[in-house]
Amino acid sequence: MKLSGLLFIIAQLASENIIEACKCVERNDDIKPYNIIQYANDVFSFMTSNSNTSADFENLSIKELWKSLENWYQEYCPDAYKSLGPPITTEELQELETELGVRLPADYKESLLVHNGGGYPLFEFSECYMDHKNVIGEWELMMDVLEDIGSDDCDGCDFENDFPEIRDVFWSSKWIPFTADGGGQSFFIDLDPTSVGNVGQVGSYDHESGVDMFLGKNFHEFFSNYVRDIYCGKYSIDEWGYLSKHRFLTPESF
Template identity: 65%
Template sequence: MTPNSNTTANHDQDNQSQVTSAEVENLTIKELWKLLENWYKEHCPEAYEVLRPPITTEELQELETELGVKLPEDYKESLLVHNGTDYREFSLINLHNYLGHKNVLDEWKFHLSMLEHFGIDKEVENDFSEIKNVWWAPKWIPFTEDGAGQHYFIDLDPTDKGTVGQLGSFDHEVGIDMLLGKSFHEFFSNYVRDIYDGKYSALDGGLFDNI
C-alpha cells in the first residue's frame, strides 16, 4: 500500500511499535514530525517538551539572507514545524541538539571566523569523494551540535560526485567523519524509522543511538 496522509493517523490509533523504510520514505516532513512527536509523547516526554514553535516566514527569509544561500525545501519544511529545540536542554539525534535558526547562524559564523583568523581553509583529506577536502566550507550549514565540537551539516557546495543538499558529520578534531545521506528528508526519515525500531535509548539529557 502506498504511504499517504492516513499513515500518521493509523499509527496514532493502534500505536504500532515499528515504522518501516517503505512507510516513511514518501511521507512529508510534517507527517514525519507528527510520527516523531507521538513517539516522544509516549516514550520520552522530555524530548517533546523541548521542541520549539515554527520559524516565521520573516525569520526564514532573514536566515537565508544571512547565510547567503537558498536552503533546501525539506530543511525549511522542518523549521516550519519546529524551529529547533530549547538549546542544550535535551538532545535529540544521537545526543545532538537540533538547532534553531539563531543557533544555526551562531555556529556558522563561528566556523567562518575560524577560517578567517586561523587560515584553516587548506586542504584536509577525508574519506568521502562527495565532500570537499577542506576543514570547513562557507556553504556548509550546521543544523545540529553536540556541545563538544561535532556538527551535522547540510552541504550546499559538494564535489562533482556529490549532491547539493547532502548531509555530513563534522568533528573539529578529525574533520568529516560520516556522510549522513543525500538530503535532509532522507536523513530525517531514517531517524524516525530508527526511533520506532528501538535504535535509540533515552539517557540523562538526551537520546542516544544504541546500535
C-alpha cells in the same frame, strides 16, 4: 540466554525476512533495566507492523515525519517533546538565508516551518536541533575559525575525509550546521558538494577529525532514516534522559 538473543528470536518469529530482522534488532548491553521492556516492545512493534517499513518512512513528508517523532517523544522522552520550538516565521527564515548568503533546501525549510529548533538533545551524540539564531551563530563561529586558518583548503593541512561526495576541506561557507552538541560536533547541510555529491546532502563534522559521517543525500533522507531507526528500536533513552544508539546486532553475535 542473553536478552539480545531473545530479542533476535522474537524478530525472527515476527518476520519472514531474517535480513530485515537483523537490521532492526540491536545489541542492548547498555540498555538500562527501566527501558528494556520499552525497547523490546518497540522492536516487536516495528517487526510486526505493516505500516512501519523503510519505504513508508521514505514516502512521508517532513511534516508527517515530525508528527511520528513527536508521538515517540511524548511517549518516551516528554522533555524533548516539550522543548520543540514553534514554526519559523517568514521574517526569521528570510533573516536566516540572508545571514548565511544561501538559499536553503526546501526539505530543511519545511522542517523549520514545523519546528524552529528545540532546546533538548534530539539526536544521538547529544546533538541539539538548533533554531535559526543558533544556526547563524554556529555558522559564524566556524567562519571565524576558517578566517583564522586562512582558507578552506588550507595549503599544507590534511582535511581528507572518507566520503567522495564531500569536499576535502576544513570547512566551507556553504556548509550549514543545523545541530550542535556544544563540544565541537555538528550535523550540517552541504550546499557545496563534489561532482559526485548532491546539493543539500547531510554530513557530520567533528572539530578534531573533520567530516566523520555521511548521513544522507538530502535532509529528508537523513530525517526519514532517523525516524525509521527510532521506531526500529535502534535508540533508547539513557539514564541521563538522552538518546542512545545501540550497537548493531548480527546472528554471529550469539
